[in-house]
Amino acid sequence: MSSEPLLITARSTVSALGQGLEAAKEALQSERSGLRPNDYDEGRLATWIGRVDGVETVVLPDALAPFDCRNNRLAALGLETDGFAGMVATARERYGAGRIGLFLGTSTSGIEATEQAYHQRAGNDGPLPTSFDYRHTHNTYSCADFTRRYLELEGPAQVISTACSSSAKVFATASRYIEAGWCDAAVVGGIDSLCLTTLLGFNALELVSGEPCRPWDKHRSGINIGEAAGFALLEPAGGREGVALLGYGESSDAYHMSTPHPQGEGARQAMQQALERAGLTPAQVDYINLHGTATASNDRAEDQAVTGLFDAVPCSSTKGWTGHTLGAAGITEAIFCSLSIEHGFLPGTLNTREIDPALTTPVLRHTLQQPVRVAMSNSFGFGGSNCALIFGWCD
Amino acid sequence: MRVRVESLGLMAPGMAGWEAARPVLRGEQTLDQQDLPAFRPALLPPNERRRTTSLIKLALQTAEDALRDNRYTMSELASVFASSEGDGEVVDRICQSLTLPERPVSPTHFHNSVHNAPAGYWAIASHSRQFSTSLAAGPDTFAAGLIEAASVATGQQQPVLLICYDSALPSALAGRGYVDISFATAFLLTGSEDVSAPGCLQLELKAGTAHPPGLSRELATLREHNPAAAALPLLVALAKEETSELALPCHDHLTLQIGVEG
Numbered sequence: 001m002s003s004e005p006l007l008i009t010a011r012s013t014v015s016a017l018g019q020g021l022e023a024a025k026e027a028l029q030s031e032r033s034g035l036r037p038n039d040y041d042e043g044r045l046a047t048w049i050g051r052v053d054g055v056e057t058v059v060l061p062d063a064l065a066p067f068d069c070r071n072n073r074l075a076a077l078g079l080e081t082d083g084f085a086g087m088v089a090t091a092r093e094r095y096g097a098g099r100i101g102l103f104l105g106t107s108t109s110g111i112e113a114t115e116q117a118y119h120q121r122a123g124n125d126g127p128l129p130t131s132f133d134y135r136h137t138h139n140t141y142s143c144a145d146f147t148r149r150y151l152e153l154e155g156p157a158q159v160i161s162t163a164c165s166s167s168a169k170v171f172a173t174a175s176r177y178i179e180a181g182w183c184d185a186a187v188v189g190g191i192d193s194l195c196l197t198t199l200l201g202f203n204a205l206e207l208v209s210g211e212p213c214r215p216w217d218k219h220r221s222g223i224n225i226g227e228a229a230g231f232a233l234l235e236p237a238g239g240r241e242g243v244a245l246l247g248y249g250e251s252s253d254a255y256h257m258s259t260p261h262p263q264g265e266g267a268r269q270a271m272q273q274a275l276e277r278a279g280l281t282p283a284q285v286d287y288i289n290l291h292g293t294a295t296a297s298n299d300r301a302e303d304q305a306v307t308g309l310f311d312a313v314p315c316s317s318t319k320g321w322t323g324h325t326l327g328a329a330g331i332t333e334a335i336f337c338s339l340s341i342e343h344g345f346l347p348g349t350l351n352t353r354e355i356d357p358a359l360t361t362p363v364l365r366h367t368l369q370q371p372v373r374v375a376m377s378n379s380f381g382f383g384g385s386n387c388a389l390i391f392g393w394c395d
Numbered sequence: 396m397r398v399r400v401e402s403l404g405l406m407a408p409g410m411a412g413w414e415a416a417r418p419v420l421r422g423e424q425t426l427d428q429q430d431l432p433a434f435r436p437a438l439l440p441p442n443e444r445r446r447t448t449s450l451i452k453l454a455l456q457t458a459e460d461a462l463r464d465n466r467y468t469m470s471e472l473a474s475v476f477a478s479s480e481g482d483g484e485v486v487d488r489i490c491q492s493l494t495l496p497e498r499p500v501s502p503t504h505f506h507n508s509v510h511n512a513p514a515g516y517w518a519i520a521s522h523s524r525q526f527s528t529s530l531a532a533g534p535d536t537f538a539a540g541l542i543e544a545a546s547v548a549t550g551q552q553q554p555v556l557l558i559c560y561d562s563a564l565p566s567a568l569a570g571r572g573y574v575d576i577s578f579a580t581a582f583l584l585t586g587s588e589d590v591s592a593p594g595c596l597q598l599e600l601k602a603g604t605a606h607p608p609g610l611s612r613e614l615a616t617l618r619e620h621n622p623a624a625a626a627l628p629l630l631v632a633l634a635k636e637e638t639s640e641l642a643l644p645c646h647d648h649l650t651l652q653i654g655v656e657g
Binding site: 097098107111114115117118119122123127128132133134135138139140141144145148154155156157158159160161162163169173176177179180182196197200201202203204205250251252253254255256257258265266269381382383384385 | 446489490500519522572602646647
């Protein structure tokens, strides 16, 4: 980037693959999917989901009890995974609580709490239960409000909510804030949790698959909804080595609310910008983690965007492992890219059996052990919101 | 960080449009808190407009107000959409439909439920493929939006339209969130090197908790019921075209210091 690369000095991931970096790495390398037949909401919708075990039993600290909901429990799980909260505490000592920014992505926040409140008063128009705390659970800022208190941070904070690009865009915002001097370091992340709104909403759009999702497959039939939480601590490299954010690009499709631009114009623009910021040519990218949701139109548009810019860069979608974790997809796949760079492997594309002949991106079917210096991660969302991130080894 | 306010938009009870609001903000007219008119943003073609909600219309009408005469074409504008609650009306409809036996979620409600729905419609209307973000920061959403927009305007040397907007929550959620009165404002910002040009803002984050600047009783009521109305002290200063220093609260323990050049 025009400014100094931002090093990922701490990170955590929780998804259907389990808790922690090691579980994610093991699953990606051994091609173990985290998807399961839908058992949320008594499995009323016939689909597969990427559910995180143990969310129901998480207990929030007493002082933060008003924040209790599935989304913030998932956030707490993420903060306690991989020693993340402890590493932020160390950084807080070094930078000062007021100099660490907090930028989190979510699409539906704690909407499950509101769904349940409406359910409890079903059949009458009376007031919602008094125990329902909308402000601390469902309000869009809730997860950042919760996390800022949990980590005892006092710097600038915001939630970015741009549907499925939310927690990719937090890296761009953190980079701008650090470059402008609003803060010296930043915690970024994303949390989205299972709820009826997304399961039945995507189903109403006929985008939910009844089988494990098959990105890039000729017979792909839609997404599996997943939930996840992930966090990263970003600091100016200052001569240290590790995986760093090298560039980012953000654009809008200006086309349609729920269908991507057919030629992937906005997506291509975001990738192009990310390359320019990183000062890299397309040939210098070793791997692309696709948005690859397995809907007919997303994969087709992304294929056009990628082939318009890249010449035979290995690509894959990891949605077959985690499902589509929506507002948490950006951070989850950013962390997968960091694991790829650190441990030298390219994840394959699970469940895909017959690559759609209409798609020409070189998609990896199986995980490969191979060094990766530079990886790109794509995230695209409703409303035509696109974000591409480039990570690489910085030494 | 220094930015220039190129133009402004405002939609609030009794202040439908920046030009109409200026005498009220300057204290020359009392605020007559009439209901906001029904919006019909001309930016959207009728078929798109029919699919939108009152929150989306509020945001776009305010954008339109800020863009009434300016030298930029819409397609070159970056945008920051800042809203503390998102679309309560859509949430209410979806959650009600989930209580019915067949749980029929409307696909249109669902895609309108994303926090960036107004941004999506804006991009379609303006043909802008530029940077756009949609954010929330609870009671300090205006300050967060202003910082994000100013950072893009200066860092990426690009004109940015900041729209900060919230609609009153529907009756089922009333009193449980941050918003009980509708209010929206829009700022068209550019990066500025000029130290003392009128309409320039000098922004700085400082440690410490600020008390919100004083306002008339009527305007203070708007601010109490809508985080977007935290912009009012700045709008008053800009309407008066007076040099002033403002300190806006920005989360616990932080203050956004704004120097306004008159």
